[in-house]
Amino acid sequence: MKIAILGYGVVGSGAYEVLASHGYPVKRVLDIRPHDELGDVLTANYDDILKDKEIGVVAEAIGGLEPAHTFVVKALKAGKHVVSSNKHLICTYYEELHRLAIENGVTLRFTSAVGGGIPWLYNLKRSVRCDEVTKIMGIMNGTTNFILDAMITDSREFDDVLKEAQALGYAEANPSADVDGLDTARKTAISSSIAFNTIINEEDVSIFSMRTIQKCDIEYIVGRLGKTVRYLGFGINNGDSASVFVEPAILSYKAPESNVCKNFNMITLFGNSVGRLSFFGQGAGKYPTGNALAQDVIDIVSGSCELSFSPCELKVDNGSHKRQYYIRTKAHLEGEFIESAEKIGANNHIITKPMSVKQIHTLSKAILVSDSSSFFAGFEE
């Protein structure tokens, strides 16, 4: 089965590179712009894909509603599997596209539409096969998380950080879809629809914009309340109804979401049997999102993720990886490897220079002979 990719923008080109570099047969890429590196693979005529019997799966990375909707509907009606990274399309035509896929006996996948490189929707769909998901929540928008993280870490004002995010390409010239919550609302609606096996539209989602947050709010939340704040989408199954909303959320510093920094995402499901299950990673970007789009394609062309086994020879050599170590021991140590040493009571607290896993493990055996209570820990950057 061969693959076509619709759109050669950020995500489409990322998916193309991921698939092609791993030997998956991308026969066509649809784009109206010239891309010499694609040679004959490039076409501006959708019929070259639609009428090609070899092409069994169409990966849509155009974005927006049209022409993506028309192309996807034609592909499904032509009996081609469809993969999409387009949250606007999936959220708007959720029911129509699923019904068309069923009617035509093909698969519809859109893992990359929510959470970028994080296989969130795929794992959520896998979970609901044998679990009752009662709640989903998550940091689903990297732009707003980057802004909040910078405001909290460097005590800066919203507008100041937004300008930086725009300069870095993390935020659009018009940031409304991110900071006013529509992007998170669509992702929350799609996630809630799968989690609760229902159909939730973006209009159903109550949204608080995070645009009005100020330094004084951070000071109050952090300084007075001893908590922190992130921008979250929520879907909660109340049994007879669902609550679906997007809000700045005040969190304990011990909450996993509190350590989601920069433009990372974290999305969580709560299942009756699995408990809390969270997925953390890059919520956007050419290669992460391209990777997620490619993964859905590969599930279809190679029938999910079944067994292959052709192991390579890879010698374990713990002499090659170096890091600094902390040593606490009553033993008296001397040598080049010591960066700093401090004696507190009977104990020497030592920080080593970078040394290999093999070196420290060999050294530790000698140290443990003179003080079997000695403790060793490596510094993980």
Add this chain to the structure above:
Amino acid sequence: MKIAILGYGVVGSGAYEVLASHGYPVKRVLDIRPHDELGDVLTANYDDILKDKEIGVVAEAIGGLEPAHTFVVKALKAGKHVVSSNKHLICTYYEELHRLAIENGVTLRFTSAVGGGIPWLYNLKRSVRCDEVTKIMGIMNGTTNFILDAMITDSREFDDVLKEAQALGYAEANPSADVDGLDTARKTAISSSIAFNTIINEEDVSIFSMRTIQKCDIEYIVGRLGKTVRYLGFGINNGDSASVFVEPAILSYKAPESNVCKNFNMITLFGNSVGRLSFFGQGAGKYPTGNALAQDVIDIVSGSCELSFSPCELKVDNGSHKRQYYIRTKAHLEGEFIESAEKIGANNHIITKPMSVKQIHTLSKAILVSDSSSFFAGFEE
């Protein structure tokens, strides 16, 4: 295709309940102890499973090497798919079991052998199809994380917390496999074997026990170094060799692992295209691990996770879910809904009593009329 479960202990009974309650056909459970609730499903004779042509998948949850190894080998040779939650078995017979599965054209799955309810190995295997995983690392043992978290949070000594963990059933009477690192080493070897498409044995893993950690180490790491500590397994691909080790690791407070509390696990891969991808959840327990075992079984009996679509009616009603809110506004607010209010400069910082999403969103519209810069955030517990 029907299912057999070997062993009706904690994990086996959890998997049975998850599968049976969702309509998956468990025809036989093998256990030598009586379990009246299982009726005719229970057998103490493995031949009842091995010779049953209807049974296509065998889920092994006995643990240990024998008789698990004999049973699994017989199942594979009889052309039955095998799912196992047994890290000792998988780590010890990694190559033999994979080769037998290939030779007999069946699937071998063992997601639940690492990370309990976390679909880590499944997603890792899925990732390596189209990405180069350069490093894996993780908190893979809930007992040691529970101990470290309690030592840090409540500044207690190791022995004291260990006793509590044993009383709570988080730690064995003989805790060596957990605190001396063998459990994490086996999980790290299995994860590294998949990540780097090679075969790494438990003997290849360099281990530091975490048994010798003392309150004075925590005081030094937290107080002097301003960092925290977790017990991690590492697999690093150096290109021509791999570093594989288990150590207490000193981490920044901003590291995602630093907020892994109690007995939770977090396991991470670093891929060239996907970047950092982390999985967080319950690393052990009857229902989480039973759920993960069941998920592998369902992938086999229903051919992975393909499209089904029969959505239910579930009305969105944001009037039903209540929580407290933070409001910052110049508007003067009065009413029953206010729990506390504080004026700082021109701003009122208000904490509300619990109110529904619908109530606060309605109220916010009125407040934004008098002060469009007002900010709203919900308290997430």
